[in-house]
Amino acid sequence: MKDVVVIIPAFNEEGSIGGLVKELADACPGVPALVICDGASDRTALVAREAGATVLDLPCNLGVGGAVQAGFQYALANGYQLAIRIDGDGQHPPSEIPTLLKAARESDADLVIGSRFSSAGLHTTLFRFFGIKMLAVFLSIICRRRVTDPTSGFWAVKRPLLQYFAREYPVDYPEPEAIALLCRLGYTFTEAGVQFRARQAGQSSIHGWGTVYYALKVGFALVVDRVRVLNKGLSRRYTVEWT
Amino acid sequence: MNAVKTMQGWVDAIVAPLGPMGARVLFVAIAVFLLVTMVLAVRANRIHVFRSVILIALSLFFAALAWDLRLLLELNRITFLGRIRLLMGVLSFVVLLVTFEAVRRAHLRERYALLWMSTGLILLLCAIFTDVLDFFCALFGMQYVTFVVAVIFTFLLLVAFHFSIALSRLSDDRARLAQRCANLEARVEELEKQHRRVEP
Numbered sequence: 001m002k003d004v005v006v007i008i009p010a011f012n013e014e015g016s017i018g019g020l021v022k023e024l025a026d027a028c029p030g031v032p033a034l035v036i037c038d039g040a041s042d043r044t045a046l047v048a049r050e051a052g053a054t055v056l057d058l059p060c061n062l063g064v065g066g067a068v069q070a071g072f073q074y075a076l077a078n079g080y081q082l083a084i085r086i087d088g089d090g091q092h093p094p095s096e097i098p099t100l101l102k103a104a105r106e107s108d109a110d111l112v113i114g115s116r117f118s119s120a121g122l123h124t125t126l127f128r129f130f131g132i133k134m135l136a137v138f139l140s141i142i143c144r145r146r147v148t149d150p151t152s153g154f155w156a157v158k159r160p161l162l163q164y165f166a167r168e169y170p171v172d173y174p175e176p177e178a179i180a181l182l183c184r185l186g187y188t189f190t191e192a193g194v195q196f197r198a199r200q201a202g203q204s205s206i207h208g209w210g211t212v213y214y215a216l217k218v219g220f221a222l223v224v225d226r227v228r229v230l231n232k233g234l235s236r237r238y239t240v241e242w243t
Numbered sequence: 244m245n246a247v248k249t250m251q252g253w254v255d256a257i258v259a260p261l262g263p264m265g266a267r268v269l270f271v272a273i274a275v276f277l278l279v280t281m282v283l284a285v286r287a288n289r290i291h292v293f294r295s296v297i298l299i300a301l302s303l304f305f306a307a308l309a310w311d312l313r314l315l316l317e318l319n320r321i322t323f324l325g326r327i328r329l330l331m332g333v334l335s336f337v338v339l340l341v342t343f344e345a346v347r348r349a350h351l352r353e354r355y356a357l358l359w360m361s362t363g364l365i366l367l368l369c370a371i372f373t374d375v376l377d378f379f380c381a382l383f384g385m386q387y388v389t390f391v392v393a394v395i396f397t398f399l400l401l402v403a404f405h406f407s408i409a410l411s412r413l414s415d416d417r418a419r420l421a422q423r424c425a426n427l428e429a430r431v432e433e434l435e436k437q438h439r440r441v442e443p
């Protein structure tokens with residue numbers, strides 16, 4: 001699996017990142033791990049490097065969108081055909097990566113989303129569950145295609161889509177927006193059922209009033225994305241040619 | 244009107260106890276003091292042209308007061324509207340001068356100065372051409388003062404919006420720079436590793 005890289009955005013995750021990188025090496029031997037340290041104030045970069053990962057150490061905090069985009073740029077520049085993106089808090093188990101890889105190899109979609117709702121066993125609160133479901137319905141209508149887990153960050157991204165994401169990627173809570181945008185540019189996606197687990201350290205960045213802000217921000221962004229001026233030069237027709 | 248009476252009271256309070264002659268002496272003293280301060284500051288190289296011009300204008304004003312005390316009474320008789328025009332004129336000059344100074348010292352880029360400059364100019368126009376403004380006031384059903392405030396508010400809004408856009412662009416640029424920087428760093432590390440392998 002020389003053409004696959006695993007992208008892990010991490011912000012102050014020194015407690016879990018080392019274990020995650022080692023777990024990854026066990027689950028998918030030979031697959032390089034790329035940890036993007038998003039301007040963290042703790043020893044995330046150091047711990048990840050010691051665990052054997054390549055580290056992109058961002059000089060300032062860009063938010064998860066900017067961090068993941070840096071990872072996509074790395075994957076593109078270093079000639080990888082496929083980038084797997086998992087969270088740094090350990091809620092996406094590396095043991096599920098082969099499932100995602102298999103789905104990516106079998107399907108000709110540009111993006112495979114690991115969905116926690118396509119299979120049994122989910123780790124989330126009831127409130128958040130309904131929020132995600134509402135977002136899923138909304139996004140499904142926009143994309144004219146069924147989306148069950150729009151907020152999942154467990155992705156497999158193929159090279160044509162990497163070309164697009166390396167140039168343009170949403171900022172704050174990027175996943176639902178990115179899905180809506182890639183649909184408009186002619187890329188396709190599919191879902192694969194995977195098992196999530198509870199985060200191993202730290203706290204979700206979205207809690208309390210943040211949930212309301214998240215819903216409003218993402219809802220507004222999705223509406224704007226419908227009419228956003230897009231760079232047609234980054235649509236699938238062209239990026240497939242470059243690749 | 245009460246305020247005007249209070250003003251009148253102040254003028255009387257200054258002129259009456261000193262007598263006309265005393266008041267003149269006082270104003271001359273102030274003017275001379277200002278001029279001397281300025282000259283000293285210029286000689287010690289502690290002052291800029293811009294500030295010395297203001298000081299000269301102030302001392303000339305006091306000198307004129309000393310020349311003819313009726314000027315004080317004339318000043319006192321300026322109408323409500325006139326006072327606002329005066330205030331606006333001064334304000335617009337301040338805005339223009341401060342903006343110009345900031346550009347001159349390269350604290351402010353020209354493109355951002357343009358909006359501030361036009362704010363100052365519009366203020367100045369409002370102060371000079373009241374007739375034109377009267378037309379707009381009638382059109383929008385506003386009083387002169389309300390209209391002026393509305394104009395100022397609109398321009399401040401434009402400036403703020405301009406800043407929001409500039410800020411968004413800056414943070415985008417910052418993200419690109421940080422990403423490129425981190426990618427290059429990773430590349431350097433990789434090259435160093437290879438280099439060490441070749442000549443240990």
